[in-house]
Amino acid sequence: MDDVILPGNTIGVFGGGQLGRMIAIAAKRMGYRAVVLDPTPDCPAGQVADDEITAPYTDVTAAKELARRCAVVTAEFENVPADTLEAIEPIVPVRPSSRVLRIAQNRIAEKTFLAEHGFPVPKFRTVRSREELLCAVSEIGCPAVLKTATGGYDGKGQVRIEHPDEAERAWERLGKVDCVLEEFVLLEREVSVIVARNLRGEEAVYPVAENTHSRHILDTSVMLARIAPELARQAQELARAIAEALSVVGLLCVEMFVAQDGRLLVNELAPRPHNSGHQTFDAAVTSQFEQLVRAICNLPLGSTELYRPAAIANLLGDLWEGGEPNWAKALELPEVKLHLYGKAEPRPGRKMGHLTATAETPDDALRKVLEARRRLKAKEAS
Numbered sequence: 050m051d052d053v054i055l056p057g058n059t060i061g062v063f064g065g066g067q068l069g070r071m072i073a074i075a076a077k078r079m080g081y082r083a084v085v086l087d088p089t090p091d092c093p094a095g096q097v098a099d100d101e102i103t104a105p106y107t108d109v110t111a112a113k114e115l116a117r118r119c120a121v122v123t124a125e126f127e128n129v130p131a132d133t134l135e136a137i138e139p140i141v142p143v144r145p146s147s148r149v150l151r152i153a154q155n156r157i158a159e160k161t162f163l164a165e166h167g168f169p170v171p172k173f174r175t176v177r178s179r180e181e182l183l184c185a186v187s188e189i190g191c192p193a194v195l196k197t198a199t200g201g202y203d204g205k206g207q208v209r210i211e212h213p214d215e216a217e218r219a220w221e222r223l224g225k226v227d228c229v230l231e232e233f234v235l236l237e238r239e240v241s242v243i244v245a246r247n248l249r250g251e252e253a254v255y256p257v258a259e260n261t262h263s264r265h266i267l268d269t270s271v272m273l274a275r276i277a278p279e280l281a282r283q284a285q286e287l288a289r290a291i292a293e294a295l296s297v298v299g300l301l302c303v304e305m306f307v308a309q310d311g312r313l314l315v316n317e318l319a320p321r322p323h324n325s326g327h328q329t330f331d332a333a334v335t336s337q338f339e340q341l342v343r344a345i346c347n348l349p350l351g352s353t354e355l356y357r358p359a360a361i362a363n364l365l366g367d368l369w370e371g372g373e374p375n376w377a378k379a380l381e382l383p384e385v386k387l388h389l390y391g392k393a394e395p396r397p398g399r400k401m402g403h404l405t406a407t408a409e410t411p412d413d414a415l416r417k418v419l420e421a422r423r424r425l426k427a428k429e430a431s
């Protein structure tokens with residue numbers, strides 16, 4: 050057990066947004082110290098961490114300072130430059146490793162990894178030239194989705210192609226960068242599974258979450274997903290097997306499609322806490338954030354059992370358009386919890402916080418959380 054990083058040590062976090070904030074809260078609750086590195090001062094995680102280093106993610110000198118001050122370093126999002134993480138790996142354990150992040154931050158590497166290991170993915174082709182684009186369109190057919198290999202998030206960096214004639218224009222719109230073209234899948238629903246893995250290879254798998262998106266941004270997530278138990282087991286086993294194949298130390302969220310034709314397909318990998326796991330903060334024996342701390346510190350993992358079904362609804366900046374949301378009105382529902390991330394400026398589309406509701410059934414939890422979110426728009430003293 051020499052390799053256990055005990056409470057009292059310092060955990061470093063690349064990225065000071067809401068995920069970093071919740072990692073820092075979990076770390077501090079367990080008696081660790083937390084230092085975050087983020088380009089913006091007074092970032093959401095910086096507000097709760099012991100210290101924040103303000104520097105761009107490409108600043109290797111700042112990253113090395115973080116490394117020297119910490120016993121282990123993690124990242125709240127997969128787009129921290131893998132080169133920066135690799136540069137500090139000789140100084141401090143980085144979990145998940147730069148190798149895992151390098152795969153997850155490039156759709157070509159990610160899909161190739163999954164396909165080569167026999168995991169089910171939507172049909173796809175790599176697009177690096179006009180010739181490859183035209184070849185890919187004829188092989189995949191339409192409708193299809195063209196996605197940039199790097200830098201895409203919340204639906205940015207992707208274009209749907211309805212007809213082969215649109216392919217070249219779509220690629221131009223994306224700046225003719227490296228892309229993947231994938232079949233457009235008719236979705237029955239979208240689900241995700243979070244897996245934790247520590248250095249000893251012990252694994253813990255969360256229940257399946259069922260997700261809805263609005264404008265390509267996660268809108269609601271319900272745990273347990275309302276799918277057949279056999280499909281849920283398949284999804285959990287798929288996520289576990291991928292985490293093992295990647296040798297992840299930390300968390301891995303596997304986003305999946307349940308296709309209308311019955312296929313279960315992997316859409317994306319996120320080697321970090323995930324928005325669809327926020328239910329675990331209020332409803333699970335061990336939250337995904339505590340689980341991450343345990344995994345990267347090589348402690349035994351906690352139970353992933355849910356106390357009750359739960360649902361979350363994201364709160365985007367748009368909610369502030371008519372003034373400050375009516376928090377008290379939403380919290381009149383006693384099983385609703387409010388999480389705000391400490392972001393000063395409520396810009397449209399920006400994730401400002403979320404609500405969680407627990408209930409007897411997933412349907413009731415979802416109904417309740419949506420009712421709470423509607424109440425945020427209620428006028429004062431109504």
Ligand code: ADP
Binds near residue numbers: 201205235236316
């Ligand atoms: P991002 O990384 O920007 O979140 P995703 O690849 O996860 O991008 O796509 C965002 C959303 O777009 C998905 O959650 C899904 O709703 C839809 N989508 C993406 N790819 C496909 C596809 N091949 N077929 C059908 N819908 C898709």
